[in-house]
Amino acid sequence: MAKTLPVIELHDLKKRFGVGDAEHYALDGMDLTIKKGEFIAIMGPSGCGKTTLLNILGLLDQSSDGEYKLDGVEVSTLRQSKKAHIRSQQIGFVFQSFNLIARLNVIDNVALPLTYKGIPKTKRLQMASDILTNFHLGEREYYMPYQLSGGQTQRVAIARALVNEPSIILADEPTGNLDSHSSHIIMEELSDLHKRGNTIIMVTHNPRLTSYASRVITMLDGHVDTDTMVIPEIVAVAPKRPLGPKSKKKKPAKKKPPVKKSASTTKKTTTPRKKKT
Amino acid sequence: MRFLLLNHIQNARQSLKANRLRSILTMLGVTIGVASVTTILALSSGASQVVSSQVDRLGGNIAVVRPGTPDSNPLTTITGGTPQRDYAPSTLTETDLAAVAQLPGVHAIAPLMVLTGPVKGDSPAPANTPIVATTPDLANITKLPIASGQFLDSYINPNTAVIGTQLSIAIYGTEASVGRKIDIRGTSFTVIGVIKRLNNPINYDNVDFDSAIVINLDGGKALNQGVAQLQQIDIQADTVSNLSQVIIVTNKTLLQAHGGQNDFSVLSGDQISQPSSQLFYAIAGVTAAVAAISLLVGGIGIMNIMLVSVAERTREIGIRKALGATNGDITWQFLIESLAISVSGGITGYLIGYGLAFVISTFMTFDPVLNWQIAAVALGISLVMGTIFGLYPAFKAARKDPIDSLREYS
Numbered sequence: 001m002a003k004t005l006p007v008i009e010l011h012d013l014k015k016r017f018g019v020g021d022a023e024h025y026a027l028d029g030m031d032l033t034i035k036k037g038e039f040i041a042i043m044g045p046s047g048c049g050k051t052t053l054l055n056i057l058g059l060l061d062q063s064s065d066g067e068y069k070l071d072g073v074e075v076s077t078l079r080q081s082k083k084a085h086i087r088s089q090q091i092g093f094v095f096q097s098f099n100l101i102a103r104l105n106v107i108d109n110v111a112l113p114l115t116y117k118g119i120p121k122t123k124r125l126q127m128a129s130d131i132l133t134n135f136h137l138g139e140r141e142y143y144m145p146y147q148l149s150g151g152q153t154q155r156v157a158i159a160r161a162l163v164n165e166p167s168i169i170l171a172d173e174p175t176g177n178l179d180s181h182s183s184h185i186i187m188e189e190l191s192d193l194h195k196r197g198n199t200i201i202m203v204t205h206n207p208r209l210t211s212y213a214s215r216v217i218t219m220l221d222g223h224v225d226t227d228t229m230v231i232p233e234i235v236a237v238a239p240k241r242p243l244g245p246k247s248k249k250k251k252p253a254k255k256k257p258p259v260k261k262s263a264s265t266t267k268k269t270t271t272p273r274k275k276k277t
Numbered sequence: 278m279r280f281l282l283l284n285h286i287q288n289a290r291q292s293l294k295a296n297r298l299r300s301i302l303t304m305l306g307v308t309i310g311v312a313s314v315t316t317i318l319a320l321s322s323g324a325s326q327v328v329s330s331q332v333d334r335l336g337g338n339i340a341v342v343r344p345g346t347p348d349s350n351p352l353t354t355i356t357g358g359t360p361q362r363d364y365a366p367s368t369l370t371e372t373d374l375a376a377v378a379q380l381p382g383v384h385a386i387a388p389l390m391v392l393t394g395p396v397k398g399d400s401p402a403p404a405n406t407p408i409v410a411t412t413p414d415l416a417n418i419t420k421l422p423i424a425s426g427q428f429l430d431s432y433i434n435p436n437t438a439v440i441g442t443q444l445s446i447a448i449y450g451t452e453a454s455v456g457r458k459i460d461i462r463g464t465s466f467t468v469i470g471v472i473k474r475l476n477n478p479i480n481y482d483n484v485d486f487d488s489a490i491v492i493n494l495d496g497g498k499a500l501n502q503g504v505a506q507l508q509q510i511d512i513q514a515d516t517v518s519n520l521s522q523v524i525i526v527t528n529k530t531l532l533q534a535h536g537g538q539n540d541f542s543v544l545s546g547d548q549i550s551q552p553s554s555q556l557f558y559a560i561a562g563v564t565a566a567v568a569a570i571s572l573l574v575g576g577i578g579i580m581n582i583m584l585v586s587v588a589e590r591t592r593e594i595g596i597r598k599a600l601g602a603t604n605g606d607i608t609w610q611f612l613i614e615s616l617a618i619s620v621s622g623g624i625t626g627y628l629i630g631y632g633l634a635f636v637i638s639t640f641m642t643f644d645p646v647l648n649w650q651i652a653a654v655a656l657g658i659s660l661v662m663g664t665i666f667g668l669y670p671a672f673k674a675a676r677k678d679p680i681d682s683l684r685e686y687s
Binding site: 058104 | 281284292295593595596597598599601605606679680683
């Protein structure tokens with residue numbers, strides 16, 4: 001795996017909000033290099049600029065100052081349409097609040113990014129259907145978003161983020177609205193994606209989720225506070241802790257076995273995809 | 278790059294369906310506007326074609342001479358009340374008639390001297406019954422069919438008259454009035470013929486022959502202190518190709534006879550029907566302008582609904598942008614949605630408008646015209662409206678900041 005290739009390079013990145021007396025920096029001199037294939041968990045207290053960082057990385061927002069190179073290209077020089085093009089080709093978003101379009105059914109939601117990539121309709125629906133099958137949502141294709149559980153909705157959202165085979169996946173508290181059981185499934189999906197060579201950048205409040213990451217960054221007042229590499233071997237050996245609050249410990253413990261099964265089957269069915277990419 | 282027209286159309290259909298009542302009400306605004314414009318245009322072009330189609334039917338070899346220069350502004354006809362030539366002495370005289378009759382290429386010629394006055398049969402005729410003094414050739418030129426009796430001829434007693442069917446019924450209570458006496462301005466005339474019902478009140482002679490009395494020119498002169506006052510001279514050329522030559526020569530001759538004063542006009546083809554056509558178009562223009570106001574209201578309705586729609590779907594816009602939609606994609610999405618409203622409203626309006634025109638035309642003497650121009654106008658209006666009133670909401674949607682949009686909970 002070409003882990004040495006820097007996908008994202010930030011240098012002295014600043015983002016200013018407000019003017020005059022109300023001026024403050026959400027990002028204040030971020031320096032960060034992210035290599036291909038890393039699974040990064042970004043932690044930090046509320047208001048430290050995590051989401052702002054993610055928005056800038058996803059080209060939804062623009063930095064006020066500093067450098068941001070994506071695949072070696074300075075982003076601030078790009079036109080709006082070019083940025084939209086990059087978003088459609090290289091970046092997949094997973095949101096805390098899922099952000100499916102309520103009016104569209106599951107398969108149309110998943111196929112939406114392909115629309116903006118200019119793929120014909122039949123092909124689009126085929127690809128969306130394939131990826132939904134991989135996520136064990138094959139029989140939910142024609143459900144409306146409100147007919148799904150939270151976990152299912154987020155899996156649809158992840159399927160949507162992945163359908164255009166992006167090189168970078170940006171997840172903003174993907175499990176923030178989910179119970180621990182669903183969180184676990186989602187995190188298994190993400191770590192599975194990571195193992196297949198995708199770069200994942202995840203913002204989270206939950207320290208337990210960091211065990212899935214290969215690198216944990218904590219932010220404070222708009223800059224990097226700590227930057228820890230997690231050695232995969234240790235994570236593998238370490239006992240998996242259940243997610244979520246401790247009081248719910250019993251429930252997930254019971255439900256765990258079938259969950260693991262599903263996660264492993266995901267792996268099996270998706271192995272051919274890995275070879276393609 | 279890529280243009281997602283089909284996607285946008287599908288999208289528009291879905292989102293319009295999602296708010297069915299709202300979409301239909303908005304469409305209704307456009308429908309009403311386009312329907313009224315279509316009705317007005319169809320009926321007014323039907324009306325204006327009445328006269329010109331008559332001229333065509335008569336063989337296309339007819340020219341008319343009228344006193345005065347042609348009135349190019351039909352609005353004076355609307356605002357002027359009774360045309361002044363009803364009172365002013367005409368500039369056309371019997372000498373002119375004789376001069377034109379001798380010109381080469383002239384096959385037949387008929388003067389029209391229209392008088393009014395009290396007319397009485399068994400019962401008095403309606404006021405303003407036209408009394409037309411002319412020569413026998415009028416029957417050939419204007420193709421007046423005779424129901425019973427005969428038309429005027431050159432040997433007959435000047436105190437004879439031919440009357441229209443409608444007038445015959447009005448004053449005698451029957452269509453069979455040949456041989457009866459009719460009293461015109463105190464002089465007694467004998468009815469020698471009845472003109473077949475024409476149902477054609479709008480024609481280039483400006484006379485409704487169904488309720489008119491036709492008498493000899495000599496008889497007319499006798500009623501008018503022996504002076505001929507010609508309102509019009511109908512000229513029939515011997516062939517269609519000779520008509521233009523005849524018009525030129527007539528112009529020259531009359532100009533000479535009038536001492537170089539251009540106080541008459543020689544008209545042919547569409548020019549004859551022009552004053553009335555222009556009048557119809559002027560009326561149609563004014564009514565269409567009123568209808569356009571309802572279109573404007575409909576357009577504002579579209580804009581209103583599109584702005585609501587954009588505000589409602591702010592979050593969707595944010596999601597779409599995050600997934601790679603360009604500003605152009607978003608603009609087109611909303612523009613096509615507003616076009617879908619206006620065009621479907623326009624098509625419905627066009628159909629309803631024609632339905633209405635046909636219903637109205639059953640009460641009129643003319644039929645609405647069905648041509649591609651009106652369809653094009655209806656479609657054009659709806660396209661323009663959809664674009665004008667859809668552009669601002671669409672731009673507004675495209676300019677939304679994706680982060681703010683995503684943050685908005687709905």
